[in-house]
Amino acid sequence: MSKDLVVVLTALNLEYEAVRRNLAGPRLHRHRRGTRFEVGTVPGTSCRVALALTNKGNHPAAVLAERAIQEFSPVAVLFVGVAGALWESTGLGDVVMATHVYAYHGGTSEDDGLKARPRAWEAPHGISQLGAHLARAGDWAGGPPGDKSATRVHFGAIAAGEVVQNSRISAEAEWIRQHYNDALAIEMEAAGVAQAGHLNGAPVAVIRGISDRADGTKSSAEDRNWQPRAAANAAAFAVRLAAELIGEQEQIAMNEYYRTGRTDKLREQVSNTARSSQVGIMARTVTGSNVHFNGRPQASGPTDLAAELDGFREHLDRAGAVGALDEDTCQAARAELDIAGRAARKKASGSRKEATMALKRLRGLVADHDELAAMLEPLITAAGGLS
Known part of the structure; x- marks a missing residue:
């Protein structure tokens, strides 16, 4: 394991750039199969971050996550970006950290309708605890200009599928809210990354900034305004989480050093x-x-x-x-x-x-x-x- 490195993956260039702005001295690292990573340092810490772009969808996200794990043996993998909110209680610009991830496209079609057969991955306990601590402390820095104190961090389920959800009244939208009514946000990559982490023994955390409400307003002027702000908030929280994870690893190693x-x-x-x-x-x-x-x-x-x-x-x-x-x-x-x-x-x-x-x-x-x-x-x- 690289005890000072965390992998951060994003699906969009907007999200990639939001993370990259939080890193010092990023340098190119080429995988032998052509994947390009940038490895930088969180300023003021010994934490290194290997950053890569997966593009949209659970399948490419899973492949790139496994590739990153094999290449770097990181302390953890963080998937960072934007998502749509499923409920009004989650505000635009807020951050959602997944307690568990649903792959909601599993199901069986029967005479009386589509029955859910979900797969779910629970977030590692230690990462969830650390994320909750950072949220309570409220001192994670970064993000766009404005009132940062208004940004809240939520903890709950995230639903990941293979289609862009942009309606509140479609049959699929109603089905999702019926069968996954505890999910706070919906997106398209978390299930793939969670599966890759599970198969490779790597802790995975999914961190999303809310840019829209999955209600037909995607690509609107409001969405274009909130996307960079939501991405910046998610990136700031994720980078701080990465630095704290490495700090904990160093403290554990030091304690073990003196204990033995x-x-x-x-x-x-x-x-x-x-x-x-x-x-x-x-x-x-x-x-x-x-x-x-x-x-x-x-x-x-x-x-x-x-x-x-x-x-x-x-x-x-x-x-x-x-x-x-x-x-x-x-x-x-x-x-x-x-x-x-x-x-x-x-x-x-x-x-x-x-x-x-x-x-x-x-x-x-x-x-x-x-x-x-x-x-x-x-x-x-x-x-x-x-x-």
Whole structure:
């Protein structure tokens, strides 16, 4: 699993751009079958997002979701975009996070009518709990200019089918409201993504901004006004959710690290790195966020860390030169290394967090290169001890 990456999928370019505006430094990642992803970072965090466009419909959404899961092994898959509301209680511009997803086109046609045979997928408990917490906190940022405080987040079922619903009085509209009367919103991709996640063991969350009421007003002036606003609201909530998911993963890993007493393993790793290379921090012990040099406890100062970062750059450049890392990754890694280096030389109060976050993002970029990733662990620990 990529412990710092979340996949975000959208069906429309409008939705794609809404998510992309919330990311820093997106760079192209080509799948061998031609699918294009952009991988960017949520500003101020170590969370990476792999963003892709599926186009409309459950079938293409399922295929692209499975492809993304196989390519990135993400912490979670989020499907983000707009939807139609089925009930007046859900306002235009509001966000709906699915507690479960219905594939409502399952059924059997009998003499006395069409009988529903739905399939349903329930949202993972942990993601649902985190989404509810963010909604209560109300501090998720982003979206279009205007009164953000009026945007509400709803939790409930989402119905996903294969046709655009744009009527309140058609036979199908009445059938949906009769058989799926707890669904808050209706759209065309969630069932495919939920199925792909289920088959591949990947958590899936569906987040939709309400752009219309599925009542005949699609393509109207009102719909054209609400679509970008709804997409922006859904994107802002989803990106914040992605960042919180990665933050939780880091906290879980840290708790496990200290619970199992793996500090001794870190000491051994740092000591081995120091013996085999002039680049690693020449540390004897690590206690909390302090690095002790030459057996004498002392905090790693700005000059020490900055020098170690300069040494790490040589190894990074060497990995790029021999083709162990592609050029796009090397450029992104050097940019994060520059940020960490500048922060390490500062004495400002926020330098510790700035350096640590940059190095965590750097670790995500070189995660597939075991040697570089191992070298970064003591550097991240040292950055946390900056005063």
